[in-house]
Amino acid sequence: MNFFTLVWKEIRERPTAMLTGLMTITLGVAALVAIRNVTFFSERAVAKELEALGANVLVLPKGVTLQDYYSADLHGQTIPEQFVQQLAFSNLEGVENLAPKLCVPARLNERGVILTGILPQSEFQAKAAWQSANLFSKHKGCKKARCVTDEGGTNSLATKRTVQELYKHEALLGSDIAAATGLKEGDKVSLLGETLVVSAVLPTMGTVDDGRVFAHLHTVQRLAKLGEVVNCIEIMGCCEDVAQGLLTQLGDLLPGTKVVTIAQVVQTQVSINRMMQRLSWLFLAILVAMAGAGIANSTIANVRERRREIGTLMAIGASPRFVSRLFLCKSVLFGSLGGLVGYLLGTGIATTLGSQWSGMSVTPLPMLAVFAICGATLVSTAASWWPARSASRLDPCVCFQDS
Amino acid sequence: MFHLESVSKQYQQGDNTVSALDSTTLDIQRGEFIAIVGPSGSGKSTMLTLLGGMLAPTAGKVWFGGQSLYDLTVTERAELRRLKMGFVFQTFNLIPYLTALENVEVPLLLRGDSKSNQRKRGLELLDQVGLGDRAHHKPSQLSTGQQQRVALARTLANDPCVILADEPTGNLDPEMRDQVLAFFDEFHRSGKTIVVVTHDPEVALRAARRLQMTASCVGAELPHRLAKAA
Numbered sequence: 268m269n270f271f272t273l274v275w276k277e278i279r280e281r282p283t284a285m286l287t288g289l290m291t292i293t294l295g296v297a298a299l300v301a302i303r304n305v306t307f308f309s310e311r312a313v314a315k316e317l318e319a320l321g322a323n324v325l326v327l328p329k330g331v332t333l334q335d336y337y338s339a340d341l342h343g344q345t346i347p348e349q350f351v352q353q354l355a356f357s358n359l360e361g362v363e364n365l366a367p368k369l370c371v372p373a374r375l376n377e378r379g380v381i382l383t384g385i386l387p388q389s390e391f392q393a394k395a396a397w398q399s400a401n402l403f404s405k406h407k408g409c410k411k412a413r414c415v416t417d418e419g420g421t422n423s424l425a426t427k428r429t430v431q432e433l434y435k436h437e438a439l440l441g442s443d444i445a446a447a448t449g450l451k452e453g454d455k456v457s458l459l460g461e462t463l464v465v466s467a468v469l470p471t472m473g474t475v476d477d478g479r480v481f482a483h484l485h486t487v488q489r490l491a492k493l494g495e496v497v498n499c500i501e502i503m504g505c506c507e508d509v510a511q512g513l514l515t516q517l518g519d520l521l522p523g524t525k526v527v528t529i530a531q532v533v534q535t536q537v538s539i540n541r542m543m544q545r546l547s548w549l550f551l552a553i554l555v556a557m558a559g560a561g562i563a564n565s566t567i568a569n570v571r572e573r574r575r576e577i578g579t580l581m582a583i584g585a586s587p588r589f590v591s592r593l594f595l596c597k598s599v600l601f602g603s604l605g606g607l608v609g610y611l612l613g614t615g616i617a618t619t620l621g622s623q624w625s626g627m628s629v630t631p632l633p634m635l636a637v638f639a640i641c642g643a644t645l646v647s648t649a650a651s652w653w654p655a656r657s658a659s660r661l662d663p664c665v666c667f668q669d670s
Numbered sequence: 671m672f673h674l675e676s677v678s679k680q681y682q683q684g685d686n687t688v689s690a691l692d693s694t695t696l697d698i699q700r701g702e703f704i705a706i707v708g709p710s711g712s713g714k715s716t717m718l719t720l721l722g723g724m725l726a727p728t729a730g731k732v733w734f735g736g737q738s739l740y741d742l743t744v745t746e747r748a749e750l751r752r753l754k755m756g757f758v759f760q761t762f763n764l765i766p767y768l769t770a771l772e773n774v775e776v777p778l779l780l781r782g783d784s785k786s787n788q789r790k791r792g793l794e795l796l797d798q799v800g801l802g803d804r805a806h807h808k809p810s811q812l813s814t815g816q817q818q819r820v821a822l823a824r825t826l827a828n829d830p831c832v833i834l835a836d837e838p839t840g841n842l843d844p845e846m847r848d849q850v851l852a853f854f855d856e857f858h859r860s861g862k863t864i865v866v867v868t869h870d871p872e873v874a875l876r877a878a879r880r881l882q883m884t885a886s887c888v889g890a891e892l893p894h895r896l897a898k899a900a
């Protein structure tokens with residue numbers, strides 16, 4: 268027989284004695300692991316999004332409230348298109364691209380769609396050449412190698428939120444719309460009473476843009492009879508450094524508008540994560556306290572019911588250290604078991620429910636297992652420290668008392 | 671072996687003090703077989719725990735083999751018990767979740783014997799008390815007499831030079847009592863010091879020396895005749 272046999276046999280004899288303690292620690296770890304998993308992956312999703320969007324700035328009508336970046340242009344309020352020219356020739360440092368947008372509801376093959384008017388890059392360049400203006404300059408010390416690019420193709424709408432060429436009679440279809448209607452390049456579509464030719468189907472972007480139809484800004488303005496207005500202007504900065512500076516300059520330049528960085532918009536999503544994270548700290552505190560109390564309680568009860576056994580062990584020569592180790596070893600065992608089971612349970616919950624609820628793919632984080640097991644063991648050991656110590660200080664005389 | 675020097679013990683319970691043992695001076699020689707007799711509450715168990723190094727006296731010193739027991743640390747006293755003392759309890763105090771063999775192995779585990787040594791010696795000891803065939807039974811599966819014999823085997827495991835027994839036969843029928851007493855005689859013959867607390871005149875008669883305790887005093891040593899009457 269060795270020390271662990273002694274511990275193990277006692278556990279086997281009374282498997283329920285530590286059950287409440289084990290349960291609290293398992294559930295605590297499971298909850299924490301689940302929360303951590305979800306926040307980790309949603310943070311990563313947001314970070315990826317932020318990176319993809321870059322240093323963009325949105326110019327919006329004053330009264331627009333921002334809930335979701337992707338619907339920022341769907342509000343019906345407008346600003347004059349003239350602001351676009353004003354911006355283009357104001358020589359703001361670090362502005363790489365401008366993307367004005369006007370969104371109107373339309374019907375396509377009996378289906379409600381959003382028709383978004385955009386301005387192709389070629390028009391800016393033509394105008395710039397005509398006015399021999401210095402269009403789009405890099406800011407000094409910009410760390411990005413390439414500032415102004417003229418990479419064409421429809422992919423650029425996704426990556427740079429602009430397209431190079433788009434004629435007035437052409438339309439671009441988001442991938443979802445194309446899939447739903449079965450339309451393809453070269454097909455003719457009727458929008459707001461005018462026939463346009465589908466010049467391309469856009470690649471899937473994973474955003475609301477997939478469900479939109481794009482056409483030339485001026486075509487949309489004419490069809491919607493709205494005059495020379497836009498819903499928003501997206502400004503692509505060349506790098507993160509300029510976004511904040513642009514904000515103040517733009518505010519001065521375009522009175523009556525609201526200027527926000529996309530980072531700020533995404534911050535709302537980030538802040539939800541932050542809240543989750545703060546909540547998970549709170550959870551951590553509560554759960555640690557609860558699991559600790561559960562284990563402490565179980566250990567105290569265990570010490571109490573084993574008083575005579577402890578006295579006997581001491582009478583036959585067990586040192587106080589041996590006695591306290593009996594209980595500590597048990598709590599290490601329960602802590603690590605609770606940590607492991609809790610990790611598996613929490614990961615299970617996060618991977619199944621997390622992906623169902625938030626649509627993100629959540630994969631297990633093996634590092635968390637280490638933290639879960641170590642943390643739970645630590646909490647459990649700390650919680651039973653005092654009861655174990657009190658056991659080791661029991662008067663061995665208790666073994667002479669009847670029952 | 672033992673020397674008690676003006677040892678007294680008072681229990682403090684709230685406001686009132688219970689005197690369990692009044693100032694006592696006593697010598698116990700190596701190889702003695704002593705019975706402590708007396709009415710309930712006279713402090714017999716208190717005396718035994720004092721000798722066992724498990725209860726610090728309120729005043730006085732307890733010497734064990736030239737060492738002042740209560741000047742040692744708790745751990746050192748535990749070590750001393752592990753190496754030199756064996757206890758026998760009225761209620762046997764076997765560990766309920768261990769088998770008979772494992773119970774006997776506990777003192778061997780405490781002194782760090784190897785697994786195979788523990789097993790070998792454990793089985794030997796169980797054979798010695800006639801329970802070789804019950805090695806893998808739990809205490810709850812054994813009769814009271816068998817339980818006390820397992821406890822005796824456990825007491826002998828570390829080959830103690832002193833055996834301290836508190837009412838070792840209190841829970842046994844006469845036949846079992848005689849069996850247990852036969853073991854005590856054997857220990858005594860093999861040179862061990864035995865201190866046994868008892869109510870039972872039959873047990874007291876086996877001892878070479880008897881101490882009568884009356885209300886926390888160690889009284890006169892009883893001649894054989896009186897012990898019988900007591």
Ligand SMILES: Nc1ncnc2c1ncn2[C@@H]1O[C@H](COP(=O)(O)OP(=O)(O)OP(=O)(O)O)[C@@H](O)[C@H]1O
Pocket residue numbers: 681682683688689690708709710711712713714715716717
């Ligand atoms: N832990 C304790 N706290 C307070 N008083 C105690 C304690 N243990 C014993 N006593 C008191 O000390 C006195 C002596 O007790 P002790 O147990 O030594 O008697 P005893 O002779 O062994 O009795 P019995 O024959 O019933 O076992 C009793 O009056 C008892 O009430």
Ligand SMILES: [Mg+2]
Pocket residue numbers: 714715716836
């Ligand atoms: Mg007693």
